[in-house]
Amino acid sequence: MPVTIKDVARAAGVSVSTVSRALAGPELVSPATRERVQRAAAELGYQPNRAARGLITGRTGNIGLIVPDLANPFFPGVVKGMQARAREADFAVFVADTDEDPAVEVALVRQLAKQVDGMVIASPRMSEDELRAAATETPLVLLNRRVGRIPSVTVDNVDGMRQAVAHLVALGHRRIGYVEGPRTSWANRERLRGLRAAISATADGGADVELTVLGSFLPQFEGGVAAADLAVAAGVTAVIAYNDLVALGLLNRFVARGIDVPGQISVIGCDDIVAAAMVHPPLTSIALPKEQTGRAGVDLLLALLKNSGRSAVSTRRELPAHLMVRRSTGPAPTAPAPTDLP
Amino acid sequence: MPVTIKDVARAAGVSVSTVSRALAGPELVSPATRERVQRAAAELGYQPNRAARGLITGRTGNIGLIVPDLANPFFPGVVKGMQARAREADFAVFVADTDEDPAVEVALVRQLAKQVDGMVIASPRMSEDELRAAATETPLVLLNRRVGRIPSVTVDNVDGMRQAVAHLVALGHRRIGYVEGPRTSWANRERLRGLRAAISATADGGADVELTVLGSFLPQFEGGVAAADLAVAAGVTAVIAYNDLVALGLLNRFVARGIDVPGQISVIGCDDIVAAAMVHPPLTSIALPKEQTGRAGVDLLLALLKNSGRSAVSTRRELPAHLMVRRSTGPAPTAPAPTDLP
């Protein structure tokens, strides 16, 4: 029932090899036959059988994406970007979710590797060695993380933090808290580094800005809820959270305790997930270009596949972050720090 | 480099046919050789080449999932469920996002159909005829929608609404609003139907409960923001929204206008997305079993594939909904309706 290359060959009055060539490399056949073949193929609605092609070329036409948790609103954006770009290049995308479990992650990479030409993996959890090992087995692009010479797409966390700090300092904040995510997270370390750099880059060399690091906490809503009280106890006037989920947890707990945001304490998140704009007050957040991250990941992977293993020309992409200022940040309170509140 | 069936055959001292049989149907070979072959396969780490298998069997081992918008937090849950169930059955899942565009949807179904053995589609937008047509071309399971005899997984929206109405009525509410989603959405019609049924099922036959239908609105945050003022103007004491995104929009606008929730007006959403529990006040919502929906979708599809087209035994699954009561609903205000407020 399905139309094969033979049908096209018969219809065009040529051999199957000619059909194959006419459709693959336009240079390999005469213009006349190419035309004839292409018309025949179009008329019959011919679609090459991917299994057959894959069998001989050794390629699947698929790429894999591994994310720790699809329910984290950061990732759907990335998936969308990947989809779009992959479709343009006639690739299909397998998405796999590891439920934040590094063991599952490793197993999944193994399993998926057989079914795809390469994979993009957003994995804060896997160890560097495991990643390096995986990278030797299959073309690999890392998202939001750098390990050795493995191609990666990252966001300029340091600059994002610079913007956040500049914003807070301009508002008069001098006692800033940072709620850490998982210590093993590359992004977490990077953000902390950026934070410190940003502070020492302020007007007075950062002398009068005090940074309190809290954590680490789970990168989820509950983590933020748990961290909120510590932030209050620490007497900071502004908190920057590892990500938006944590920031929402903070916000939630502050409201529950009757602490005014941003009147008494300002909150900044990271990722700019959709929910950030939906809460009250709307959350100021460091926006990461999610879709672009996905697209760039595919781009790098495609380049990698083209060079079939040798390191691509541009093996790293760093994307800009930018601060979305909303209502959860405001002037620092002049009154005593919220320590002595209910 | 990769280990093929030949390698296993050589290692086990048998022919490739025997290896194939030993691994596929344990009954087809003698226990002794089966044992030998299986050990050899395990030792070599043999993984059958899916392209080769697909070429001869005509199956890909993949299934497709089409969703309107991955950024809608309802879907990641569904994806997770599908993933999990599909992996158990040794299938891989292609996920495609249509950006809420019915045209893209149709094109995508066509394209994807060639690459998968069947697909699960959550499509409020495609027309019934298009869906019927698609169903003849490839095994298909519908999510949250029923069309003719196409297998489907739905949630008991009617019962969900019954619970919501019972909850509100018990709290003393008599003037209830419903914010409609897209009129073309099957789920929207179903929910409205359930709502009406639930009201006429109340103690007094629904005589003193008044339902105001508002809309329709986009099934997104902005839709809720837009609907909020209408709800206030209509003088209802409780609003049920088409989904949680809309409900969050309502909540947001109410807070912005200084209207107390649930003091002056109660809000109920639908879907129970993660963000529902993260806002203030936490949103009462009709929870749909997202992961289970995904799993059930795969189950039905697998059954469909086994019967290779003929209608499966159980061609429909209806899953229960249940109301998650949180803080956005409370006793109806005894004071005059909020109409005459700022």
Next chain:
DNA sequence: GGCTAGTCTGAAATCGTTTGCACAACATGT
């Protein structure tokens, strides 16, 4: 012991495509 039935196994065909090789046709340079 010979015939039949049953159980296991292997050889070979097959799926639809790509690609190395050979060959034909024709143009080019001498």
Next chain:
DNA sequence: ACATGTTGTGCAAACGATTTCAGACTAGCC
């Protein structure tokens, strides 16, 4: 005219599995 390239095309061999068919062997029965 002949060797030499160049260009376009077809034949046939892969790729790695499944599956049909037939053969080998064992066992059972008269």
